[in-house]
Amino acid sequence: MNGFASFLGRKQFILLVLFLLQIQSLGLDINSRPTAEVCATHTISPGPKGDDGEKGDPGEEGTHGKVGPMGPKGIKGERGDIGDQGNIGKTGPIGKKGDKGEKGLLGKHGKKGKAGTVCDCGRYRTFVGQLDISIARLKTSMKFVKNVIAGIRETEEKFYYIVQEEKNYRESLTHCRIRGGMLAMPKDEAANTLIADYVAKSGFFRVFIGVNDLEREGQYVFADNTPLQNYSNWNEGEPSDPSGHEDCVEMLSSGRWNDTECHLTMYFVCEFIKKKK
Ligand SMILES: *[C@@H]1O[C@H](CO)[C@@H](O)[C@H](O)[C@H]1NC(C)=O
Numbered sequence: 001m002n003g004f005a006s007f008l009g010r011k012q013f014i015l016l017v018l019f020l021l022q023i024q025s026l027g028l029d030i031n032s033r034p035t036a037e038v039c040a041t042h043t044i045s046p047g048p049k050g051d052d053g054e055k056g057d058p059g060e061e062g063t064h065g066k067v068g069p070m071g072p073k074g075i076k077g078e079r080g081d082i083g084d085q086g087n088i089g090k091t092g093p094i095g096k097k098g099d100k101g102e103k104g105l106l107g108k109h110g111k112k113g114k115a116g117t118v119c120d121c122g123r124y125r126t127f128v129g130q131l132d133i134s135i136a137r138l139k140t141s142m143k144f145v146k147n148v149i150a151g152i153r154e155t156e157e158k159f160y161y162i163v164q165e166e167k168n169y170r171e172s173l174t175h176c177r178i179r180g181g182m183l184a185m186p187k188d189e190a191a192n193t194l195i196a197d198y199v200a201k202s203g204f205f206r207v208f209i210g211v212n213d214l215e216r217e218g219q220y221v222f223a224d225n226t227p228l229q230n231y232s233n234w235n236e237g238e239p240s241d242p243s244g245h246e247d248c249v250e251m252l253s254s255g256r257w258n259d260t261e262c263h264l265t266m267y268f269v270c271e272f273i274k275k276k277k
Pocket residue numbers: 226227229230
């Protein structure tokens with residue numbers, strides 16, 4: 001009953017009790033038989049029941065009832081058990097790029113690789129071969145330029161330089177020619193002195209110069225075939241060619257000339273005519 005009372009509210013409960021008491025005081029018995037039977041003898045018995053009437057139109061919507069009073073505050077419930085773990089949430093957006101980490105330690109050496117395959121591409125080999133030749137030429141040119149820069153002598157008309165590569169007479173001749181020059185031909189005292197000084201100061205003892213008697217034994221000429229008409233500077237007792245094999249000429253560091261064998265190899269001096277402006 002206590003629960004029912006609290007459900008209705010104390011006020012409604014009291015009203016209900018009073019209502020029941022009032023019914024009792026009026027002498028009405030809720031459980032008694034219908035009153036119609038009590039008055040049966042005084043009333044005319046009714047006719048047969050009529051047909052069911054048509055269903056009436058629905059009534060208008062009634063007005064809202066008054067707002068009831070606020071109910072009592074409920075009892076505070078006990079704290080529930082901890083619920084099951086929820087599902088894993090969605091993957092969040094990609095974060096910003098992190099700072100660069102520190103450099104790691106040096107790794108171990110890798111294993112030795114497999115042996116390479118032999119290239120059988122002949123045409124590349126030809127090309128590479130040509131490249132090698134070109135590179136070799138370039139190197140020679142570079143060496144030449146280096147030598148020229150390192151030490152060069154000049155007069156009004158010519159440049160002279162000592163090629164520090166041991167070559168025989170003909171190779172020396174070719175070397176100077178392919179560079180647009182000639183094997184040095186000292187055609188006067190001044191030129192001879194300059195070359196001799198150059199050779200001596202460079203610390204060399206002998207160099208090929210452009211003088212020979214290759215055409216006619218004993219008829220020495222310069223490499224451009226001009227005769228030694230105006231100038232020569234033979235060492236004492238030279239040229240002396242008892243065997244007939246000394247057809248080329250070297251200049252000693254003294255500036256003196258000496259006939260020698262053409263196949264011998266030594267450094268040599270090239271000369272270049274300055275281009276007139
Ligand atoms: C020799 O010198 C003379 C006069 O200086 C000159 O005319 C002549 O051309 C020179 N000869 C040679 C072969 O150089």
